[in-house]
Amino acid sequence: MNPKTYHHISSNPSSVKSRFTRGFLRAFKKIKRQQRPYLYGRVKIAADKSLALAVGSRRAWSRALLWKIHYKAWRQRSRFNNKKKLLKENKKNKKNKKKKNDDEEVGFRHAKELRKLVPGGEAMDLCSLLDETAHYIKCLITQVQVMKSVDQIYSF
Amino acid sequence: MSSRRSRSRQSGVPSITDDQISDLVSKLQQLIPEVRSRRSDKVSASKILQETCDYIRSLHREVDGLSDRLSALLASTDNNSAEAAIIRSLLM
Numbered sequence: 001m002n003p004k005t006y007h008h009i010s011s012n013p014s015s016v017k018s019r020f021t022r023g024f025l026r027a028f029k030k031i032k033r034q035q036r037p038y039l040y041g042r043v044k045i046a047a048d049k050s051l052a053l054a055v056g057s058r059r060a061w062s063r064a065l066l067w068k069i070h071y072k073a074w075r076q077r078s079r080f081n082n083k084k085k086l087l088k089e090n091k092k093n094k095k096n097k098k099k100k101n102d103d104e105e106v107g108f109r110h111a112k113e114l115r116k117l118v119p120g121g122e123a124m125d126l127c128s129l130l131d132e133t134a135h136y137i138k139c140l141i142t143q144v145q146v147m148k149s150v151d152q153i154y155s156f
Numbered sequence: 157m158s159s160r161r162s163r164s165r166q167s168g169v170p171s172i173t174d175d176q177i178s179d180l181v182s183k184l185q186q187l188i189p190e191v192r193s194r195r196s197d198k199v200s201a202s203k204i205l206q207e208t209c210d211y212i213r214s215l216h217r218e219v220d221g222l223s224d225r226l227s228a229l230l231a232s233t234d235n236n237s238a239e240a241a242i243i244r245s246l247l248m
Contacts, residue, residue: 154229
């Protein structure tokens with residue numbers, strides 16, 4: 001997909017659904033063709049990656065999810081070469097301290113939990129967190145619907 | 157802008173209004189099935205956030221379960237490309 005088109009992609013749920021379906025099916029068939037090990041991990045990654053790509057770069061959570069996927073793949077390759085990186089842990093601690101004040105002042109203790117569940121949630125202010133959460137939930141529902149359909153169709 | 161905040165804020169950091177937050181929280185309330193039906197009076201924001209976390213976790217579990225089933229399917233069956241064409245036509 002041409003990177004330039006990312007800016008024009010809408011994050012309207014129904015168009016997300018068709019883009020996700022196409023991307024996920026493509027990845028799914030590729031996994032079947034290649035026949036490499038660790039199928040479960042590959043399918044899960046394909047599902048998350050297709051979802052994030054279908055949403056595009058206009059949402060913080062989809063950007064964070066894509067980053068996380070690429071980072072994990074990179075770390076796995078580096079581990080193969082025997083390297084250790086502590087950067088991620090240090091970054092996490094700094095950002096957590098800043099956002100705690102916001103959450104406590106408004107009285108939301110559960111916001112901390114929510115931050116861990118939504119991709120990129122640690123670095124968002126409370127308003128953005130709630131907004132991103134709403135969109136994230138809609139897209140997760142779409143993901144479940146499409147994967148259920150694919151499962152039903154493939155298992156007759 | 158009104159705010160319950162009494163401490164001083166760093167300059168350049170925008171303060172959040174209570175209205176904005178209750179707006180966003182009620183948007184969340186519409187999405188979550190358990191809380192949506194109990195529209196009665198006012199469900200506390202804390203409860204909504206709690207339900208949101210539980211709902212996201214259950215959605216994650218569903219996705220994991222479906223990935224499991226799909227990978228089991230890949231491992232066991234011998235599909236040909238005709239089925240892929242069927243799927244494409246049914247889902248588009």
